[in-house]
Amino acid sequence: MNTGARRLTLGAPVRVPCGTLSVRGSDRPRVAVRVAVSDGSFTGHGEALPLPGFSSDDADTVLAVLAALAGTTLRLPDAGTPGARLNAALAPLAPLLAGSPSARFALECALLEAAAQAEGRAAARWLAGGRTLQPVAVSVLLPDDERAPSAAAEAAARGHRVLKLKITIPGRSPADEDRLLAAVRAAADAAAGPGAVALRLDANGALAPADAPARLAALARHGVELVEEPCPGMPPPLPLPWAADESLADPARAAALLSLPPGRRPAALVLKPALLGLARCLALADQAVAAGIGLIVTHAFDGDTGFAAACALAQALPVPPLPCGLAPHAGLERDCPAAAWLPPAAGPGLLPPA
Numbered sequence: 001m002n003t004g005a006r007r008l009t010l011g012a013p014v015r016v017p018c019g020t021l022s023v024r025g026s027d028r029p030r031v032a033v034r035v036a037v038s039d040g041s042f043t044g045h046g047e048a049l050p051l052p053g054f055s056s057d058d059a060d061t062v063l064a065v066l067a068a069l070a071g072t073t074l075r076l077p078d079a080g081t082p083g084a085r086l087n088a089a090l091a092p093l094a095p096l097l098a099g100s101p102s103a104r105f106a107l108e109c110a111l112l113e114a115a116a117q118a119e120g121r122a123a124a125r126w127l128a129g130g131r132t133l134q135p136v137a138v139s140v141l142l143p144d145d146e147r148a149p150s151a152a153a154e155a156a157a158r159g160h161r162v163l164k165l166k167i168t169i170p171g172r173s174p175a176d177e178d179r180l181l182a183a184v185r186a187a188a189d190a191a192a193g194p195g196a197v198a199l200r201l202d203a204n205g206a207l208a209p210a211d212a213p214a215r216l217a218a219l220a221r222h223g224v225e226l227v228e229e230p231c232p233g234m235p236p237p238l239p240l241p242w243a244a245d246e247s248l249a250d251p252a253r254a255a256a257l258l259s260l261p262p263g264r265r266p267a268a269l270v271l272k273p274a275l276l277g278l279a280r281c282l283a284l285a286d287q288a289v290a291a292g293i294g295l296i297v298t299h300a301f302d303g304d305t306g307f308a309a310a311c312a313l314a315q316a317l318p319v320p321p322l323p324c325g326l327a328p329h330a331g332l333e334r335d336c337p338a339a340a341w342l343p344p345a346a347g348p349g350l351l352p353p354a
Contacts, residue, residue, distance in 0.1 A: 004077075005076055005077045006075070006076045006078065006115065006118065007075055008038060008073070008074045008089075008111065008114055009038055009039070009072070010035065010036075010037050010066075010069055010070060010072045010073075010110075011036045011038065012035075012066075012070040012071075013034065013035045013066035013067055014034045014035070015031060015063055017031055018031060018032045018049065019331075021051075021301055021330060021331045022330075023053075029052070030051070030331065031050075032047050032048065032049045033047070033048045033049075033059055033106065034046070034305075035106050036110055037111060037114055038114070039118070041118070042114045042117040042118045043113075043114060044111055044112065044113035044114030044117070044349075045110055045113055045305060045350075046106035046107055046108070046109035046111075046113075046305060047302075047303045048103055048105060049274070049302055049303045049306060050062065050102045051300055054275075054300065055102055055300070056101060056249070057099065057100045057101060061100050061103075062100050062102045062103045062106070065096055065097065065100045066103050066107075068096060069093060069096060074089045074090070075088075075089060076114075077089070081129050081282075082127050082129045082282060082316075083278070083283055086108050086111060086278060086279040090107060093107075101276070102274065104277050105275075105278070105306065108278040108279065108309075109305050109309045112126060112127065112312075113305075113350035116348055116349050116350060117348050119348070120347075120348045122312070122348060122349070123308065123309065123347060123349060123350040123351070124313075124315040124316045124347075125316075126312075127282070127316035129316075131318060133315045133316065133344075134314070134315050134316070134319070134320045134321065135320060135341060136297075136311070136320075136326065137161065137162070137323040137324070137340065137341055138324060138327050138340055138342060139160065139326075140155040140160045141164045141327065142163055142164065142165045142184065144165075148165060149184050150187065152184045153188065153190065153191040156187070156191035156197045157191045159340030160340045162199075162225055162322070163197055163200065164199075164201070164202060164228075165181065165184060165200075165201060166201075166202050166203075167206075168203050168204070168206035168207055174215070174218075178219075181199065185199065185223060197223075198223055198225035199222055199223055199224050199225060200226055200228065201228070202227070202229065202245070203227060203230045203231065204229055204245075205231055205232045205247075208231060209231045209235060209236050210236075212231045212235060212236065212238060213236060213239060216238055216240045220240055224240055226240060226243050227242045228242070228245045229242075229244065229245040229247065230242050234260075237263070241266075242266055242267060243266050243267060243269065244266040245270035245272070248270070248276060249276065254284065258287055258291055265293060267294055269293055269295055270297075270298055270325075271284060271295060271313065272297075272298055272299070273309055273310050273313050274299065274300040274302050274306045274310070275300055278309060278313060282313075282316075285317050286318060289319055294321070295322065296322050296323070296325065297310055297314035297324045298310070298324060298325030299325065299326060299329065302331075304332055304334050304352050305350065307326075307332060308353075311326050311352070314326060315342060326342060334352050336353050336354070337354070
């Protein structure tokens with residue numbers, strides 16, 4: 001039964017240039033839109049930092065949406081699951097937020113921080129809704145070039161046990177890709193011991209469905225844990241476990257993937273809260289667990305606030321996730337430890353790992 005609601009007023013958004021981040025070999029200028037909600041006693045901060053070429057919206061869209069909502073009072077229920085509480089608070093704004101997932105995520109982060117502060121809890125504990133927090137191992141995304149083997153050796157020596165590498169990079173032949181993966185495997189084995197480190201590959205949907213089975217069978221010899229988003233559409237039967245990532249942006253496609261028979265469904269869902277939202281990630285996590293599907297949480301090269309929210313989500317999941325893509329990246333303002341496991345949740349409120 002709902003016993004009441006916390007009333008929080010949404011402030012005016014602020015546009016903040018955030019420099020340039022190099023992603024997949026191209027420089028991407030970034031602009032953050034920051035916003036706050038307050039009930040007079042507690043203030044929560046949110047940030048939208050769309051990634052050009054990846055996000056479905058941009059900073060101009062986010063700014064226009066949040067500026068139109070400035071001064072709005074949000075009502076966050078005092079009872080219910082964390083996802084239901086966030087959804088209820090933002091339901092009246094749904095028509096405006098529908099075109100800007102980044103704006104919605106910023107508001108979710110702001111509500112999360114204010115509510116966690118008011119209740120004296122770390123953000124991860126607020127999102128867990130009474131569940132025990134999970135231990136979260138951290139995977140490392142390697143460079144796409146000749147630096148990958150040395151980066152693999154350094155990460156393996158720090159204790160990371162899953163290393164991720166992009167495949168099907170334009171301009172790189174399968175033979176060159178095989179040589180790079182073999183060098184990464186050798187470097188990881190030398191640093192941590194033979195087979196101690198698994199490789200996670202990410203095709204970003206670039207493999208043709210007809211070619212994917214043979215190509216992945218050839219790559220399996222490198223000790224591959226799974227392949228993220230191997231090809232567009234519903235993939236054919238594959239010789240390696242696979243994870244759904246970009247596919248989850250479409251709710252209908254996500255539902256179709258979850259309903260596949262056990263031999264065809266993904267081995268894991270990759271949850272990116274900056275693109276999917278915190279509430280939807282929590283709902284997808286519950287559906288995945290019910291279907292026996294694993295979970296991975298990763299950032300989308302977020303700023304400090306979004307990165308902290310992604311880390312909190314990973315610790316709040318209903319089951320321990322697979323190693324998560326939550327290593328610090330160059331776009332963060334605050335120094336975070338490059339550790340093999342996320343540190344315990346800090347609080348109260350929404351704080352990056354320290």
